[in-house]
Amino acid sequence: MNIHAPSRHAGICLRDLRARQKVSQLDLALRVGVSQRHLSCIETGKASASKEMLLALLEGLDAPLSQRNETLVAAGFAPVFGHRPIDHREMSTINQVIDLLLMGPQAAPAIVLDSAWNLVKFNPGFVRLIELLEFDLTALQATPNVLLALAAPGGLGTRLLNPDEVLDDVLRRAQREALHIPALQAVLDALPANLRNTRQHHGPVSGPTLETRFSSSVGELRFISTFTTFGAPMDITAASLRIEHMFPADEQTWAAFS
Template sequence: MHTHTPTQHAGIRLRDLRARQKISQLDLALRVGVSQRHLSCIETGKASASKEMLLALLEGLDAPLNERNEALVAAGFAPLFGSRPIDHREMDTINEVIDLMLTAQHAAPAMVLDSEWNLVKFNASFVRLLQLLEFDLAALQAIPNVLLALTAPGGLATRLLNPAEVLGDVLKRAQREALHVPALQAMLAQIPQSMFDTKQPQNFNNPTLVTRFKSTVGELRFVSTFTSFGAPLDITAASLRIEHLFPADEATRKAFS
């Protein structure tokens, strides 16, 4: 039976993180300012990394906060980052900012997602969008996952006029994020492979991909923006992102005015 010391555990985690991101030892060593030999010794457990060195290496890998905590614990250090539930009193400021962003752009459907694409919050225009698409809000609230709602049989993808373009972009993004989110990896494995077939946008005159929906009032066109919290020090705060769907033409703006 093989056992691992805390130093080896932390080194294995660093090595696996680096391999998942396809970053060489040399590249990471240059980012952090250590020798490749020293990094190799840390990964194999032949050398111990100080807490500061370990955090520097994790920063060099841009590791998610939960994985930084796990690596710290594996090395015998206390976890550094909290993981407060969204309704915790210390998250009041985060919630105030989220609510402000959801209401400030009242004509833009907006939703708050966590790292697993679960729907955390949404605004009135998001409800309006679902109504125009004849999509059941209650069904989405019962299984509040936007990725599943998009790709399920009869899901939101069936309302898209350019599904190959939009799904290709969405699923590529989810695959990148899934490198750090095992639950998201499991979810992606359930999605039919045919949905991962990408298609180049037909109109390169647009500066960004336009999401086109067929609705009860005709075609709706949106451009998406994503907002996340800068310098997060909490795992929950780091996982949240706010997506706004801004109307891309006058007809869509009128539908949400």
């Protein structure tokens, strides 16, 4: 039995994470405060890293908690971060916060997404939006990935009045996040090639933030979005969640939700 195998395996995990993010050994070494030579030895398995060193390197790469656990286990250490399902009793506080965020302000559509952009929860305002867009909520719940729902034939993307700007922004964000999240990369790979590879170049926008504009049964609806995440998450599920509030950007849209 090769006693160095766990160290080599952990080193490969680190190297692959670093390569996906296009971070050089020197850059990561400087972030963490170790020599490039020592980092190279860790990645090749010639040197074993302590648990604290591995966590520092993973923090330097801003690695997802799930990949931090994976690397620790590969090195022979116990995982640090829990992975409780959203309905676990120890997630009750998380769910209470989510429910508070979803219900205030009650008129604005709001959704909860996980790290792969799957729809986890939504509020009555979002149900109202789906109704106004004349979209099948049941179909969305059956395949609850927002990226796939936007890209599907006859999907949510067909209700957009400014699809180039919105889809370009969405894809750019998703592709940045996919550097850390293999499950999200798998979703992106499933998108139509013409959409996945499109890069639009737009001039300056007229407002301070990009508006999402929909065609609906009551006319044009305009929204600006904000995102909320949990600070200092210590659980993989909690770290993956974000709440998007879609705030009406004009009086006509507010009236449709009042």
